[in-house]
Amino acid sequence: MEVRVVVVVVTKASRYLLASLIIVLICPADAAVLPEDRTDVLSHSYKGGGIEISGPSVLVRKGDAKSFSAYANYYVDNISSASIDVQALGASRYQESRVEQSAGFDVLHGKSIMSFGYTNSVENDYVANTYHFGISMDMFGDLTTVSMGYAQGQDQIFRTALVDGVRGRDPGFNETALRRNYSLGLSQVVSKNLLLGLNFESISDEGYLNNPYRQYRYLSGSTARFETEVYPRTRTSNALSLQARYYLPYRAAIHYQERLFNDDWGIVASDSEVGYTHPFGENLILEIRYRLYSQTRANFYSDLHAEKSSQALDFRARDKELSSYDSRTLGLVVSYEFAKGGWWFIDKASLNLAYDYIKFDYKDFRDATASKTDASLVGNEPYYQFSANVLQLFFSVWY
Amino acid sequence: MRLIISSLLLALITSGCTIEPWVQPYERANLADPIMSFSRNPVSASYRNHVFEAREGARGADGSQGGGCGCN
Numbered sequence: 001m002e003v004r005v006v007v008v009v010v011t012k013a014s015r016y017l018l019a020s021l022i023i024v025l026i027c028p029a030d031a032a033v034l035p036e037d038r039t040d041v042l043s044h045s046y047k048g049g050g051i052e053i054s055g056p057s058v059l060v061r062k063g064d065a066k067s068f069s070a071y072a073n074y075y076v077d078n079i080s081s082a083s084i085d086v087q088a089l090g091a092s093r094y095q096e097s098r099v100e101q102s103a104g105f106d107v108l109h110g111k112s113i114m115s116f117g118y119t120n121s122v123e124n125d126y127v128a129n130t131y132h133f134g135i136s137m138d139m140f141g142d143l144t145t146v147s148m149g150y151a152q153g154q155d156q157i158f159r160t161a162l163v164d165g166v167r168g169r170d171p172g173f174n175e176t177a178l179r180r181n182y183s184l185g186l187s188q189v190v191s192k193n194l195l196l197g198l199n200f201e202s203i204s205d206e207g208y209l210n211n212p213y214r215q216y217r218y219l220s221g222s223t224a225r226f227e228t229e230v231y232p233r234t235r236t237s238n239a240l241s242l243q244a245r246y247y248l249p250y251r252a253a254i255h256y257q258e259r260l261f262n263d264d265w266g267i268v269a270s271d272s273e274v275g276y277t278h279p280f281g282e283n284l285i286l287e288i289r290y291r292l293y294s295q296t297r298a299n300f301y302s303d304l305h306a307e308k309s310s311q312a313l314d315f316r317a318r319d320k321e322l323s324s325y326d327s328r329t330l331g332l333v334v335s336y337e338f339a340k341g342g343w344w345f346i347d348k349a350s351l352n353l354a355y356d357y358i359k360f361d362y363k364d365f366r367d368a369t370a371s372k373t374d375a376s377l378v379g380n381e382p383y384y385q386f387s388a389n390v391l392q393l394f395f396s397v398w399y
Numbered sequence: 400m401r402l403i404i405s406s407l408l409l410a411l412i413t414s415g416c417t418i419e420p421w422v423q424p425y426e427r428a429n430l431a432d433p434i435m436s437f438s439r440n441p442v443s444a445s446y447r448n449h450v451f452e453a454r455e456g457a458r459g460a461d462g463s464q465g466g467g468c469g470c471n
Contacts, residue, residue, distance in 0.1 A: 141420025201459030239460035261457035
């Protein structure tokens, strides 16, 4: 038995976490498994609600087949947007892009895997840097995998404006936000055919958390006026999810996922997903999935506020992502696997097409464009709804 | 409550490492099938989670790692 010694500064709040870690570290050490060596090249497309986003994502992972595995990911969002918020303010469609680059590595030691990662995301008005550390451990005859993670992100928020006739960063606006993620996970083999996963994640944000362009609507006499949103400067959220996958008597699988969420802004949300995966022959795999999402609004959200915010703590939001709404997603994934007997340096390859149709139905966010020509409709516009088509085409190679 | 949690942790420390697995390694062929993976295609799952997170108030516990999405 290999016994490891750890020195940790113990705080009152971390005692139970430490006790759990000790259990993990004193168990016998055999072997866990590193992620597979593979490369994925993906092209994605999102169209819905006046927004079109597309771009590539390339993920490369390679290890030494023993104790080390590294990865790098390059991801781009090319955005063309005339969302309902843009239309309501009478602004014109804008184009921008976001480039996200990630790199990290995993180190295997006995039954434990330690993971380190870094992500950099850059837009013309938003820069985010995130560091991640995680540890996972197989235990109890490899039937249980326990994982813990911590991520910290530092965001810089800018605002574009016309400066001397040229659109660039507004020199008078420069904000920051600090994000901390704490996660705990448990994966459990329940039987020869059933796997369960349990994940908990707590996220705390501090700093400038709203969108510098979005505006809330308030009533001034019988007309609606707009002002820049006023948000709290802190947010803490907790999410708990349960996943289950069951292998059917023939070669197929069903899955179920349930997630519960709340935060100190007053949002309570839940989502459920069911899916069915069915291989046809040796090469074709079909998956169909359905997801239902529902949330309540934030305390300071309103489609039409009664009055203008009077001070910094008099919060106002009209972000539809903070409103009460439901969404339904129906998805289909088709995978065609080939070269499964090996070819040149590759062990296997697959070509995949994934499509999701999402329908959003808002319960207290109205289509403000309807009252732009008829002020008598203010506050009585129809509730907003839209659908989105999400497409992914990707090629994967294992080696 | 503290006593219950402490007792459970103590029980795990003293007996956890020696639990006899009720599913033996040779009985895990079905579980090892790629169709049983929680994330068969990580790059695709990560993108899909990003699509949802950018349009929903909820976040976290979706199996992906945080990455500063700049979603506003």
